[in-house]
Amino acid sequence: MNIIESSTPMLSASAPIRNEPVQARSTARLATLLDSAAAVIDEIGYERLTTAMVAERAGASIGTVYRYFPDRIAVLQSLAARNTERLMGRVSAELAAGRHPSATDAVVAVLDAMAELSRTEPGYRSVRAGDVLDLLPPQTEATANAMMADAVSDALVAGYGVADTAEVRLAVGTAVEIADALVARGFARSAEGDTTLLAEAERAVRAVLAGRV
Structure with missing residues (x-):
């Protein structure tokens, strides 16, 4: 290294992910959520991003988003x-x-x-x-x-x-x-x-x- x-x-x-993914499927799901957040941010800016938008873009439930992120700030910090x-x-x-x-x-x-x-x-x-x-x-x-x-x-x-x-x-x-x-x-x-x-x-x-x- x-x-x-x-x-x-x-x-x-310090990126505040609630549950660190340990399986490939969970890792892929987390990547999809962050990819979706990034796509929404490119369209409307990070100030207006919501967890509901991330869920909708990812085709996931809001519960899935909250499984990993406590709030929208955590999504932004994890993307950063x-x-x-x-x-x-x-x-x-x-x-x-x-x-x-x-x-x-x-x-x-x-x-x-x-x-x-x-x-x-x-x-x-x-x-x-x-x-x-x-x-x-x-x-x-x-x-x-x-x-x-x-x-x-x-x-x-x-x-x-x-x-x-x-x-x-x-x-x-x-x-x-x-x-x-x-x-x-x-x-x-x-x-x-x-x-x-x-x-x-x-x-x-x-x-x-x-x-x-």
Whole structure:
């Protein structure tokens, strides 16, 4: 297990699923519920999502939804956790040692992974890793973006020979926040993404990292 993959359970552990699926059929049912929630969110936004809508779209009873989720917030948090896991999987691949010519290019690839998920993953544009739906327990001050930034920094230190300093970690954290914010803005009104904003996001990420990594 590499650095990025080892951080995924920390990000998703607080998703409040009532009954963790242990059989393949239950796992498939849970996936269907989350897929249905994502489809509804793409149509009407997460603010209006209800458990009844999830049940109807999934062709399931409302009791089935409540078997796994106590309320609509739990559905959203679980979808955000799944989106985080999928993003982490892509980021893990992108940050493999030697895949990119430089540490900066590797961080830009993280930006590209965020953008690609926004294009292809239902529900991701509304409920993404760094969204207002915090995945972490309330007793911690960390955010999903902060944990991702730490994992990215660890991967750069391990795979790209980057110095492990407070300045480097601040720069990577800033780059992750910029990438998340501008990707969100770039896909707010376009399913394909505003190419001008995405290009500006890359320019900003490179500028923040210049001379630091």
